[in-house]
Amino acid sequence: MTSTRHLLTPGEVATRSGVAISALHFYERNGLIESERTAGNQRRYRRDVLRRIGFIRVSQRVGIPLADIAASLATLPEGRTPTKQDWARLSRTWRTELDARISRLESLRDDLDGCIGCGCLSLRSCTLYNPDDVLAGRGTGAIRLDRGQAYGGRGR
Amino acid sequence: MTSTRHLLTPGEVATRSGVAISALHFYERNGLIESERTAGNQRRYRRDVLRRIGFIRVSQRVGIPLADIAASLATLPEGRTPTKQDWARLSRTWRTELDARISRLESLRDDLDGCIGCGCLSLRSCTLYNPDDVLAGRGTGAIRLDRGQAYGGRGR
DNA sequence: ATTTGACCTCAACTTTAGTTGAGGTTGTTC
DNA sequence: GAACAACCTCAACTAAAGTTGAGGTCAAAT
Numbered sequence: 001m002t003s004t005r006h007l008l009t010p011g012e013v014a015t016r017s018g019v020a021i022s023a024l025h026f027y028e029r030n031g032l033i034e035s036e037r038t039a040g041n042q043r044r045y046r047r048d049v050l051r052r053i054g055f056i057r058v059s060q061r062v063g064i065p066l067a068d069i070a071a072s073l074a075t076l077p078e079g080r081t082p083t084k085q086d087w088a089r090l091s092r093t094w095r096t097e098l099d100a101r102i103s104r105l106e107s108l109r110d111d112l113d114g115c116i117g118c119g120c121l122s123l124r125s126c127t128l129y130n131p132d133d134v135l136a137g138r139g140t141g142a143i144r145l146d147r148g149q150a151y152g153g154r155g156r
Numbered sequence: 157m158t159s160t161r162h163l164l165t166p167g168e169v170a171t172r173s174g175v176a177i178s179a180l181h182f183y184e185r186n187g188l189i190e191s192e193r194t195a196g197n198q199r200r201y202r203r204d205v206l207r208r209i210g211f212i213r214v215s216q217r218v219g220i221p222l223a224d225i226a227a228s229l230a231t232l233p234e235g236r237t238p239t240k241q242d243w244a245r246l247s248r249t250w251r252t253e254l255d256a257r258i259s260r261l262e263s264l265r266d267d268l269d270g271c272i273g274c275g276c277l278s279l280r281s282c283t284l285y286n287p288d289d290v291l292a293g294r295g296t297g298a299i300r301l302d303r304g305q306a307y308g309g310r311g312r
Numbered sequence: 313a314t315t316t317g318a319c320c321t322c323a324a325c326t327t328t329a330g331t332t333g334a335g336g337t338t339g340t341t342c
Numbered sequence: 343g344a345a346c347a348a349c350c351t352c353a354a355c356t357a358a359a360g361t362t363g364a365g366g367t368c369a370a371a372t
Binding site for chain 2 (some may be wrong): 317318319320322
């Protein structure tokens with residue numbers, strides 16, 4: 001009985017969360033959030049959707065792609081409203097990711113410092129260029145995650 | 157007389173640089189590199205294209221969008237082959253960018269640490285959520301650079 | 313002289329993260 | 343009970359950074 005009275009309308013969620021309604025639809029299509037419907041087919045959201053959206057936005061700031069965020073959200077217990085502990089667990093995952101991203105950028109910075117000195121940017125000699133650690137995002141294109149449909153999440 | 161003998165074929169540039177030919181075409185269309193043509197309309201590249209591509213890939217690793225890289229490359233002196241000093245100047249710009257990116261991620265990490273403790277992720281109270289500094293990329297969509305054509309560069 | 317591999321252009325497609333618009337329905341208020 | 347805001351779906355579009363494919367040409371080796 002987690003008090004489901006008084007669901008939120010799309011407009012309310014949009015203004016409270018700062019996320020456009022079109023984005024809410026998009027998140028729902030991709031299994032990141034869910035909603036109930038009124039008799040007239042309009043969406044109504046449980047209040048905890050705000051926290052989910054909070055998690056989504058924060059994760060995006062960390063640089064996590066939506067597909068991964070969806071996978072992470074899918075590990076939340078079904079049935080009950082997530083607790084603070086649940087959210088803390090998910091956040092800790094990103095903490096690790098963040099650390100990794102930071103240290104990747106730091107080593108890139110060190111390399112760059114070396115290369116500013118030599119002005120090389122030469123393709124074979126320079127540490128900077130050789131992408132042995134092709135972890136660093138190569139932009140958006142052509143990152144095939146898993147073969148098949150994106151945003152996995154055992155389709156609602 | 158910077159010795160223009162012995163130009164490189166597309167295939168040579170591709171294997172030496174590790175960049176696909178389709179990407180070379182793409183870079184050229186967007187003014188990042190240029191080429192000469194044989195009588196039979198095939199591309200031939202001056203050797204310094206390798207260094208340009210090096211710069212492009214390194215810049216991308218730093219996280220700079222191609223449009224900005226193009227703008228940066230456009231500041232190279234026309235006519236003469238760029239010197240080490242030229243490349244060093246460009247690299248220094250990215251160094252600043254890199255620092256900014258790193259410190260943004262670091263403060264995000266600090267915020268995240270605070271929030272793991274409270275498990276909040278609440279939309280109004282949490283420092284993490286409020287995007288007062290909407291510097292952090294919000295993904296790819298809808299970043300209108302300059303109104304108009306992307307990849308500015310006085311389009312030949 | 314022919315074959316083969318490398319190359320050309322152009323259009324269309326890919327991915328991520330959404331937005332925009334058209335055309336139609338609900339829900340609330342006067 | 344009519345007006346009007348808010349909502350619905352669906353298709354198409356945007357942006358970045360390319361890739362893929364079709365249909366045709368060039369260059370080098372045999």
